[in-house]
Amino acid sequence: MLALLRTAAILAMAGGAIVLGLMFRPVGSPPAPIELTGDVNRGAYLARASGCIACHTDIAGGAAPLAGGAPLKTPFGAFYPPNLTTDPDLGIGDWTVEDFAKAVRQGISPTGEPYFPTFPYPFYANFSDQEIADLWAAFQTVPAVPEPSPEHEAPFPVNQRWALKLWRAMFLTRPETDPVDGRSAAWNRGRELVRGAAHCGACHTPRNLAGARSRGATFSGNEDLPGGDNAPSLRPADLRARSWTVENLAFALRTGLMPDGDSFGGSMGEVVQGGTAFLSDADLTAMATYVLDAE
Structure with a gap:
């Protein structure tokens, strides 16, 4: 019993030391100078x-x-x-x-x-x-x-x-945006956008008790978005079951109109209005191509 108490005390002190170390340790790293001309x-x-x-x-x-x-x-x-x-x-x-x-x-x-x-x-x-x-x-x-x-x-x-x-x-993990060998240029461009800039997984992935995206559940949907909104699954089988195709998904990302004639509401409506409506047809098709055939 005494040995167990000593072990517990050691673990508690070690955990406390880790927390204290994180409290006072700087985060991130200094970025290298950026001298490129932006467009x-x-x-x-x-x-x-x-x-x-x-x-x-x-x-x-x-x-x-x-x-x-x-x-x-x-x-x-x-x-x-x-x-x-x-x-x-x-x-x-x-x-x-x-x-x-x-x-x-x-x-x-x-x-x-x-x-x-x-x-x-x-x-x-x-x-x-x-x-x-x-x-x-x-x-x-x-x-x-x-x-x-x-x-x-x-x-x-x-x-x-x-x-x-x-x-x-x-x-904290880095996004998986690197090209995948054997996939088309459109699919890889869609992967880059969906998993990177467009950050679709931020809404369409459930969160754990700490508010982090649940590992292993990427794009499976989220019923607890800010403001009580929800985001459906973006997994290929679920999309196809809801009559999504590359063509009508790309069109929806441009216009906000879904295959059933209804329109996106809530946060997805804002995503279209302030974001995807301005993207090129090629990029919208690439995004739709990827999510309908994701890994």
Whole structure:
């Protein structure tokens, strides 16, 4: 019995040491200098594909683009997408391109604090330096809006930023966007978009008790989205059972109209309105090709 108590005490002390170490250990890594010239049009396109406008603009409220989005009401509290305009005090106007790269690819603020995972930065981790430069060039064209984003409404201990270091250590993974040998160019492009920029798995995958995507359940659907919304399964057999084809899915991502004549509502309606409606026919077909024949 004494030996068991000693073992338990040692394990408790070890666990405490790990937690303390995570509390004070910096997260992320300094990005290398980015000296590439960005293309505004490519950046704007990638921003649409990545949902930046859809999330950081209160479309229903008629707010200015990227001035801050409607709250995401989750079981962990309400989180407000921040102001991403060029305002130097309330937006990102005083950032550097390296600050931007670290935020987008690593989920770390210029002051070194981790962002809450309502920001889908894990899906952007594989963005190239050129893609970051393109995005940055596009964001530099956004007019400054001197409006603050409301503070997050999260209870203790969720509101403790240091706890996010533990969350990251347990659940953070890189997206699987690399091309797969033997697959078509369209399929691989769809994979890159669906698993990367478009971050479809952020909504269409269930979450565990810690709010992380459930491993092994990718694209199986989620009935507990912010605001009480739900996202159906995107697995090929389930899509085909609901009469989806490559053609009508690509059309739906362009227009919001489903095969039965109904239209997307809720968050998916905003995804189309602020994002996929602006993508090329080739990219929409690629996304549909991938999800209807995913691994």
